[in-house]
Amino acid sequence: MTATDLSTAPVPSFDDEDEGGRKLVLICSKGSLDMAYPGLVLANAALGEGIEVHIFFTFWGFEIINKKTMGDLKFVAMGNPATHMPNAVMGLPGMTAVATKMMRKQIAELDIPEGPEFLDIIHESGGHLWACRMSADMNKLTEDDLYEGVEGIISATDFMELSEGAQTIFI
Amino acid sequence: MTATDLSTAPVPSFDDEDEGGRKLVLICSKGSLDMAYPGLVLANAALGEGIEVHIFFTFWGFEIINKKTMGDLKFVAMGNPATHMPNAVMGLPGMTAVATKMMRKQIAELDIPEGPEFLDIIHESGGHLWACRMSADMNKLTEDDLYEGVEGIISATDFMELSEGAQTIFI
């Protein structure tokens, strides 16, 4: 038995009308505030260029589409030397809240939408959002727990069909 | 002198019989339990779809193919806000063992094989496993230290030849 057996749902069709055009598949596997944005920003830019866009949320990336967490992504500075703060300081209680607030402010100042609002923009612009079957099962989550714009929970095999001919970016 | 000089071994041939078909090259650069699985799951799914698959293990990804560590990958919750646990708690002695055990159980419940067994499946399904020359040299490791299914230790230049025409996913 292999991991390809995980999906029991019917396989959705991934054919888009504009076949033959450029296609981008983003895999969002991280659940932190700082690593949520690269995927959303690239998806938005690609849609603006007329590129077919799919985002596949997997592992920690579920934070971005889980209704309970999507509005409250956090930034943890600890372990990230780019923050130039000693680990001893970053480990203090409350520091994640402070670091998150600072980053959220920086992002807002650039007129970049918040996570859920950003998902709305991508969804309304024709971007396709998919959730990973294995991650959903690991976390015992169903479609009801996820952002409404998510078109389906799909297996890794489905993902392979989805990403045929696409540029792939794993974040 | 540049990094392309690192390889002194003869360059292997990367020609597969089914040339012209779809090819996927996964780069596994992380050594934690949670970031080992995305590469293995995608490789397995791609093989099931008849895609030519190569995995290039580099940097911390060596943990997945190092005989000493491959059976005992760990999950560190600290610094990962998606775990929703305070850093102060996650930093306590023994917490990595607890978090690892929990994740391992979640994965086993989905009938997903353990790391080394998963490598066996991928290897037996025709997936190609490669180790990074620079990472091997940094860690003073030779082929004897690595999982038997690894076909060779190759340079970054070899990797470029290997990945020609492929979809690339860096994890």
Next chain:
Amino acid sequence: MTATDLSTAPVPSFDDEDEGGRKLVLICSKGSLDMAYPGLVLANAALGEGIEVHIFFTFWGFEIINKKTMGDLKFVAMGNPATHMPNAVMGLPGMTAVATKMMRKQIAELDIPEGPEFLDIIHESGGHLWACRMSADMNKLTEDDLYEGVEGIISATDFMELSEGAQTIFI
């Protein structure tokens, strides 16, 4: 208003003389010593193979091209189980300095150049270096703050044009 509005600079032209050839676009989003090297090593190897190479520095990847930090990238072992050190030890004051020094020595022993010198080699070999507009704005940085070889600060939309037809690797 969407994130695609961020760029106000004129859009540079990304046409290279050798159009139709193989193209690689690396996205460097991490600022740590260990995750800076994969991008630089792959870029260098690709240039050696005659591949058109672009590196797009974004988010924490700015550390690699920021004049103030590029010569002093750090490695944080905390949170990385591949280091096989207890978090309690890795969190002690001074441990980041120790871990960084050890890794820097390992890299130097392989005759791999330091970060800034490595950028020089890539730049002189014809590799193209780009900085992300959104990240620059978040950090209030201008071209004067960045490594001289950086050709421009470009938007995510520019990045989409740049990466057309390329293999993409997000690090």
